[in-house]
Amino acid sequence: MILPEISIKRPILASMMNIALVLVGIVSMLNLPVREVPDIDPPIVDVSTTYIGASSNVVETEVTEKLEEVINGIEGIKTLSSESREELSKITIEFELWRDI
Numbered sequence: 001m002i003l004p005e006i007s008i009k010r011p012i013l014a015s016m017m018n019i020a021l022v023l024v025g026i027v028s029m030l031n032l033p034v035r036e037v038p039d040i041d042p043p044i045v046d047v048s049t050t051y052i053g054a055s056s057n058v059v060e061t062e063v064t065e066k067l068e069e070v071i072n073g074i075e076g077i078k079t080l081s082s083e084s085r086e087e088l089s090k091i092t093i094e095f096e097l098w099r100d101i
Helices: 002-009 011-030 056-071
Strands: 044-050 077-085 088-095
Touching: 002 011, 044 056, 056 077, 056 088
Parallel strands: none
Antiparallel strands: 044 088, 077 088
């Protein structure tokens, strides 16, 4: 019963003890090592092609769509995104983590 008596007699001391306890908790939480989430690089492949003098529509139909058809046959693809611009086609492929690149 000593702590409640001190807290009633000296409320500022009780408040400061609470603030100190919270600060120790925050500092401890920030210094905890993360062991459950490994530091990995996702397996991502970028395919860039250029077609000099072609418009974005031509690049999309003649280059990007044909490459996407071939790339879709690869096993273990998580996401496939593409972008067609004037004279440039860029395809980004993200593989599943189990897939050996």
